[in-house]
Amino acid sequence: MKTRKMNRDWIAAAETLSSALPYLQRYDGATVVIKLGGHAMSSDAAMDMFARDVVLMQQVGVNPVIVHGGGPMINAMLERQGVISEFVSGKRVTDKATVEVVEMVLSGLVNKRIVQAINSQGGMAVGLSGKDAKLITCDQADPALGFVGNPTKLNPKLLTTLFSNDMIPVIAPLGAGRNGETFNINGDTAAGAIAAALKADRLLLLTDVPGVKNAEGEVVTELKAEQIRQLIRDGVIAGGMIPKTETALEAIANGVRAVVILDGRAPNACLLELYTEHGAGSLIRPD
Numbered sequence: 070m071k072t073r074k075m076n077r078d079w080i081a082a083a084e085t086l087s088s089a090l091p092y093l094q095r096y097d098g099a100t101v102v103i104k105l106g107g108h109a110m111s112s113d114a115a116m117d118m119f120a121r122d123v124v125l126m127q128q129v130g131v132n133p134v135i136v137h138g139g140g141p142m143i144n145a146m147l148e149r150q151g152v153i154s155e156f157v158s159g160k161r162v163t164d165k166a167t168v169e170v171v172e173m174v175l176s177g178l179v180n181k182r183i184v185q186a187i188n189s190q191g192g193m194a195v196g197l198s199g200k201d202a203k204l205i206t207c208d209q210a211d212p213a214l215g216f217v218g219n220p221t222k223l224n225p226k227l228l229t230t231l232f233s234n235d236m237i238p239v240i241a242p243l244g245a246g247r248n249g250e251t252f253n254i255n256g257d258t259a260a261g262a263i264a265a266a267l268k269a270d271r272l273l274l275l276t277d278v279p280g281v282k283n284a285e286g287e288v289v290t291e292l293k294a295e296q297i298r299q300l301i302r303d304g305v306i307a308g309g310m311i312p313k314t315e316t317a318l319e320a321i322a323n324g325v326r327a328v329v330i331l332d333g334r335a336p337n338a339c340l341l342e343l344y345t346e347h348g349a350g351s352l353i354r355p356d
Contacts, residue, residue: 088345088346089344089345092343092344092345093129093130093344096126096129096130096131096270096343096344097129097130097131098130098131098132099130099131099132099269099270099271100131100132100134100232100267100268100269100270101126101131101132101133101134101269101270101271101272101273101339101343102133102134102136102260102263102264102267102269102271102272102273102325103123103133103134103135103136103260103273103275103339104136104137104138104256104257104260104272104273104274104275105119105135105136105137105138105183105275105333106137106138106256106275106276106277106333107138107139107140107141107142110137110139110179110182110183111334115334116182116183116186117186117189117190118336118337119186119333119339120183120186120187120189120190120192121190122337122338122339122340123135123187123190123192123237123339124187124190124191124192124237125340126339126340126343127192127235127237131343132232133237134228134237134238134240134263134264134267134269135183135187135194135237135238135239135240136240136242136256136259136260136263137175137179137180137183137239137240137241137242137256138179138242138256139174139175139178139179139241139256142174142178142179143170143171143174143175146170146173146174146178147167147170150170152166152167152170154167157213157214160211160214160217161214162213162214162215163214163215163216163217163253164215164216165215165216167215167216168215168216168251168252168253171243171253172198172241172243172251172253175198175241175242175243175253176196176198176241176243179241180196180197180198180239180241181196183196183239184196184239187237187239192237193235193236193237194236194237194238194239195231195236195237195238195239196239196241197227197238197239197240197241198240198241198242198243199220199240199241199242199243199244199245199254199259200243200244200245200251201227202224202226202227203222203224203245204223204224204225204227204228204240204244204263205218205220205222205223205243205244205245205254205259205262205263206220206221206222206223206224206244206245206246206247207219207220207221207244207245207246207252207254208221208246208247209246209252210252216250216251216252216253217252217253217254217255218244218246218252218253218254219254219258220244220254220258220259220262223262223263223265223266224266225263225266225267228263228267229267240259240263242254242255242256242258242259242260244259255312257274257312257313257316258312258316260272260274260316261316261317261319261320261325261328264320264325264328265319265320265323265324265325268324268325268326269325269326270325270326270327271325271326271327271328271329271342271343272317272320272325272327272328272329273328273329273331273339273342274313274316274317274328274329274330274331275331275332275333275338275339276313276330276331276332276333277332277333277334278310278330278332279331279332279335279350280330280331280332280349280350280351281297281300281306281310281314281330281351281353282305283300283305284303284305288350288351289351290347290348290350290351290352291351291352291353291354292351292352292353292354293353293354293355293356294318294321294322294353294354294355294356295356297314297317297318297353298318300314301314301315310330313330314330314353316328317330317353318353321353321354321355322355326354327352327353327354327355328352328353329342329348329349329350329351329352329353330350330351330353331349331350331351332349332350335349338350
């Protein structure tokens with residue numbers, strides 16, 4: 070005969086599940102686009118935890134879409150291939166040789182690693198790039214930067230088809246030009262454009278900081294769009310946070326219900342944001 074005594078950890082786990090019920094109901098059927106940066110791919114353990122969270126989200130009714138970057142992996146491969154990068158105003162010039170390496174790394178090495186991690190946790194992930202099924206059509210963002218694209222047209226039908234078959238899209242931020250060129254797209258920009266095309270309920274931008282900070286250096290848990298604009302004007306939002314907040318503002322302006330900037334290094338960051346009262350990071354809403 071087996072006997073077992075209840076302990077505090079079991080009770081706490083049950084209470085956590087019970088308190089999540091309103092949020093599980095809230096996000097049932099919702100589309101959530103997640104931008105996964107290189108920081109969250111720093112170890113196999115981090116990747117497995119992220120993949121488990123994504124599969125859990127789908128199991129409880131969310132339609133997750135993963136858009137990933139891969140800057141550190143691209144840099145390493147360019148160095149290995151002997152491709153020397155040029156920079157204009159701090160931005161990499163993506164010539165033909167460079168974009169070939171970018172496509173190889175993003176659509177191959179990085180994309181398939183994420184797909185395999187999700188599938189290993191019981192999900193059904195499908196690896197794509199913006200070139201598949203005309204998902205993302207681009208114009209050249211800046212002639213001085215070469216094959217760097219700005220999304221101009223999206224075809225979300227492929228993604229909704231995958232949702233209806235319980236599959237999880239994992240998208241490399243590449244797009245096709247009007248003349249068949251391959252363009253590299255900033256990962257945040259690609260995620261924002263996809264979220265807008267899907268009218269997503271949430272866009273989660275996983276980064277390496279806890280969120281948007283105010284002048285006192287404190288993370289602000291909820292902001293309106295105009296507050297973000299004012300923080301940029303005041304110079305409080307600066308550096309790498311500017312393009313992320315600009316992506317958030319554009320996504321909101323184009324139909325995304327809310328954007329969250331949060332620390333992708335934190336364990337279970339996506340689950341904390343969606344299924345707990347306190348959330349995680351900085352939630353940005355329309356005015």
